[in-house]
Amino acid sequence: MNNNIAYFVLRLSMGVNLLGHGLARIPKLSVFAEGMTKGFEKSWLPEPFVQTFSTTLPFLEFIIGAMLVAGFKTRIANIAGAVLIIMLLFGSSTVENWEVMGIQMIYAIFFYILITKIDDNCYSLDKKIIDKNDD
Numbered sequence: 001m002n003n004n005i006a007y008f009v010l011r012l013s014m015g016v017n018l019l020g021h022g023l024a025r026i027p028k029l030s031v032f033a034e035g036m037t038k039g040f041e042k043s044w045l046p047e048p049f050v051q052t053f054s055t056t057l058p059f060l061e062f063i064i065g066a067m068l069v070a071g072f073k074t075r076i077a078n079i080a081g082a083v084l085i086i087m088l089l090f091g092s093s094t095v096e097n098w099e100v101m102g103i104q105m106i107y108a109i110f111f112y113i114l115i116t117k118i119d120d121n122c123y124s125l126d127k128k129i130i131d132k133n134d135d
Helices: 002-039 047-070 074-094 098-116 125-134
Strands: none
Touching: 002 047, 002 074, 002 098, 047 074, 074 098
16 A cells, blocks of 8 residues: 555656646747757757757656656656656767756656556556456
8 A cells, every 4th residue: 555655656746747847848848949959059969859859858748747647558658758868868968967967867766666666556547447447
């Protein structure tokens, strides 16, 4: 029971975090994308790639965050979140932003926990769907 509650709280925390990132960035999408592109001027990454990624990122954060909050397709959402963090780590390494990478590694650890403890995911839409299908 405590494992289920702990999983729920961690999943919800990560979901709110990502959902909040998306919600804050989508209304000012062009400003966010321009700022991120400018931050990668010294990177060897092509500007069109950075521009596309920075325009897409808030929507990915929003979608993954919403899925985690609801506990819908939780395994897929956790893996997508982990892959997103890997992409952010890669980008941060190209501009040698080691401090940000440290924070991103914390996210990676949380996704590791969420993925490895997926059997504790009882308070979710996934569980409701499974229980409904068992009837």
